[in-house]
Amino acid sequence: MHVFRLLTVVLGLVGLASAVRAQAPVAFERATEVEAALPQSSVYRILEDQRGFLWFATREGLGRWDGTTMRTWRRDPFDRASLPGNIVRQLVEDNSGDLWVRAEATDWTPAGIARLIGPAHDEVRRYDHVDAEVFIGPDGTPWLADSTHIWRFNQEADRFIHVRDRLRTSKAMTGLATQDGTLWIGAETGLEAYPPEGPARLVPFDVSWISPPWRENDIRTLAESPDGTLWVSGAHLGRLDASRQTLETLDLTVPDVPGHGRGFGTNALVFDAGGIWMATLDGIYHYSIASAALTRHSLRLPGDIPTQNWVTGLHRDRAGTLWAGTVWGLHRASPRTRPFHLIAHDPDDPNSLGSGIILSITRDSRGALWVGTLGGGLNQITPEGRITRYRHEPNDPRTLSHDWIWSLASDENQLWIGTGSGLNSIDLNRPSSVERIQFPDSPPVGPAGPSAVGLTLDSTGTLWFGHIGGLYRRAPDGQVRITTIEEGIQAIRTIRGGAWITTGGGLFRYDAVADSLKHYTHDPDDPTSLSDNATMALHIDKRGHFWVGTQSGLGRYNPDTDGFIHYTTADGLPGSAVYAILEDDDGRLWISTNRGLARYDEASAIRIRPYTLDDGVGNVEFNRHAAFRDADGTMYFGGDRGVTVFHPKDLVAPARRSPVVITAFHRSTRDTTFTTTYVGSEGVELAPEVTTFGFEFAALEFLDAHQVRYAVHLEGWDEGWVEIGAWQERTYTNLPPGTYTFRVRAANADGVWGDASPAIPVVIRPWFWQTAWFQALAVFALISLVALVVWDVSRRRYRRQLAHVEAQRALDAERARISRDMHDEVGASLSEIAVLSEVARRQLEAASPSHGPADERLRRIADTSRAMLESLGQIVWAINPRNDTLGALVGTLREHAARTLEAHGLDGRLRFPRSVPERAVSAEVRRSVFLIAKEALHNVVKHAGAETVTVELAVAPDHLSLTIADDGRGFASHAGDGARSAFGGNGLANMERRAQDIGGTLSIDSTGHGTTLHLEVPLSALSKSPVDVTPRRHLPA
């Protein structure tokens, strides 16, 4: 920095207006962007509230500034909940965050006191005290002082209550409570003290030195400095002594300002480390307590307005910026240093550059800075700041060949100069003359054509440059070697064994050993190729990366692919054309473009950070190769308005001081949008019909607010911080019900994030059908419904079963009735016939033994009756539902077989299962099986003539089989016999039909050695009707 700092000091001393500007202690400038948003330009009071908003009291209401947006409060003539008057003369904030204003309807016509209830300040209330001054009392609440009384605000009663009477009747101009609890009233008639204990008193002070037109007793402003001193100002500046008994007025000599009502009337006092700033009717004064020096700061307003320095409001914000409100506008003074400076051309100043259009910059070994211009020749700036211009003199060969200086390079004793007409040099030991260097082999140089460009000295002292015909290398001994390159050379960077060379037709890599060139060009189809054939800047950074600037951006050479990685405006470059690249001590690259500078910082979140006119860069456009870095890191970039000078270490964006505040909250349903201006930490609760909600916020950054960037995080929705750039709002749509937390934070221009705003809970209430209890209820209802349906179906099925069972029971009852009737009626009669015929036969036999035929017929009547009864009995057995089981069937079959065979003296082999499963068998099956068996046994005993009969019954899981086998004659060999008719006639047919009816099969195998009958009945057929009459469970009918 040394050389640079020295330079600036020197330049500042010699008063070069266009040269590097000295760092002014305080410089006021118009706050144009705030002024443009003010409700009115007369700013009477400036206040920074607890949340960080900047408030301006004007002649047309209040304005609240958040850095980008002004919100205004005005008087609405038909709304009492608005300001009582538009001219806001006083503005204070109480300890609860409410703002209090004193308004006037027209100048000096009081309109009353109003309160803006914080923190939203949306609600405005008026109070009845019309002509009183408002100030903050000892308890931090608002107090009033009118001509006769002092009042204090009572929050519960929402009105001012009387505290005490004034010492004397006069207009109260201001009031202040000091830390010791004393209340001070500044009035037109002097200073009154009302201590917490003891009597009130008037404070005497000496005003003998004050001359008219000042009203000597007028007290306008009271302020307590950080060290506890009470400062008083009106027509003078004074302070109370330590005992606070007397007021010491300071005998300050101030300029005389003519006119009625004006004077050294101080409207505001602001303390800084060394003194007091005073807003007066004659500009801003700074009084240094240590030196007792008074300095006047004149505010510059456009036009010659005599009252331009009528300063009414003064405030220093938390960033240190002094804000000064005048009757005609708003000014501010930033404590920030100005990092960018400009070495420019001033046509009226011979000690300035010969031209503002800069083509080349270098510093020689003697410490002078050389600046080559377009048309303005070469300029030498000595460390002392003296500028010497070197120009082309047509008749003097010891001058420059041309006034266009394309390139500069310097070694120990020589400055090499690439002009528009050939290579020149200056011997630094005799800098008064210029030597024009001729190349015998070179074609003649045309006027103003770029020649001897890209001057570069390598470690051997060889000078490399581009010239007509290609690459020139001039050895220290004057020997020149030329390598042909057709394209116009722009810049050269030597590397070990060669050089990188930019040209208008691509990039070359020159291999000095092989004396060969590798040509890199742009290929639209190859993204790793050069971005543009118009290549300009070259740089090899500390880490060995090779960078190239083209008309279309910045490229970094990738040795792995022998291609390039590109950075363009899309990555943050302010312009496409990359003219020059410098590197600072921290390895960051500084790049000049058509639209400002850019810093490339691999380590920063903002990799490419632009610096433009807004940052004070000074140049709009920069020029190719016009860049130089001093050993101390100071950088020089030449453009078309001069040389921009800066040191990277000065380019640190101020840290964020304020939290981000929420300035508005929107919530929208399908039909309406509702906006609130304040959201506290209690958050918001949204009805389910809210489809969209959003926050607006502000960083409360009052300088360079456009460079602030924001990030938001809605916990529960966003996965993390979402960077949204300069947008100051965030909207969310159709979020599911739930609880979210919103935070926002802001970053300064360097990408350094400040603290997050306080968390704001957002609760989205669910629709009633989205609530857990409702869903539980719905599930319960669904289950109930399913259960109801199941129950109903079961009940219906049960009823059907019941009906079926009832029907079955009715059928069974009918069957029982039929069997009973058969028994009682038919059976009784038949048995009577049988018995009677037997009795008759015996009686006949006893009476006349010879009545053979009659006896025989009676016997047949008896037999037939008995046979009929037996059949009837079997039918009754079959019908009776009591016997509808497999066990009954098997038992009866066996008993019948045994009895039949026994009755006929046959050897019966009965093979029946010891036990059978208890399952139902329908009457039809039971009867059919029984009758088949009976028929078969009947045939065997009647016709077979067998000795042994085997009856075998088997119950398998799926069928029942019955086999009846005899060892008789069989019927096949006895055609015409009774057996034949019995088996082959109706008997056999009946048996087969009965078997078919119940789904069974019947087979008869008859040989001369016996007959085997086999019956198979599927068990599924055994129970054609369900007999399970037991309901599985009981359900209410």
Next chain:
Amino acid sequence: MSVTVAIVEDLEDVREGLAALIDAADGFACAATFGDAEAFLDALTPARGGGLRLDIALMDIGLPGMNGIEAVRALRRLRPTVQAMMLTVYEDNEHVFEALRNGATGYVLKTTPPDELIDALRQLHAGGSPMSSGIARRVVEAFHRPPLVPDEETPLTPREEEILDLLVQGFRYREIGEQLFISLDTVRTHVRHVYEKMHVRSRAEATAKVLGRG
């Protein structure tokens, strides 16, 4: 001394026919015939002048007025030693089982040929009782039902259970005897005992019902 038999049958021809058959049989005498149960029971009730000596009552089930089953129950109270043989048209009949449960020890089909009828009477008098597969099935059911009056329970012996089981399966007395290596008479006696136990059980249950313990 012949076995005295009384016939209770509402059909006069049948009644007289049966009386004639019994009188004609050796060792049997028809002591009296009745057209209804009331008259029969009166004849056995000394209070009403009845003093009829009797071994077997041959009783129709379907009678006018008091039916045969009730008559059997009354008979068991009046003359426990008199065997009641039911006359039935069908063997497998609810009424037969009910009568057996209530005190009858035998039954005979009305269509039974005269010789077989006399044979049945003789066996009954000798202590045997007929039991078909269907009747046996019901007897087993009756005993397997939990008794209504536990303290008066008269469980079947294993042998009786065995015989009943075989009867249910359709085995004849003779087969059962062969299978169990016992005489035919022993089988008959066992069956008689089964009947007796059934009577006891039936009476206990009837008492329980009366006393409201069921």
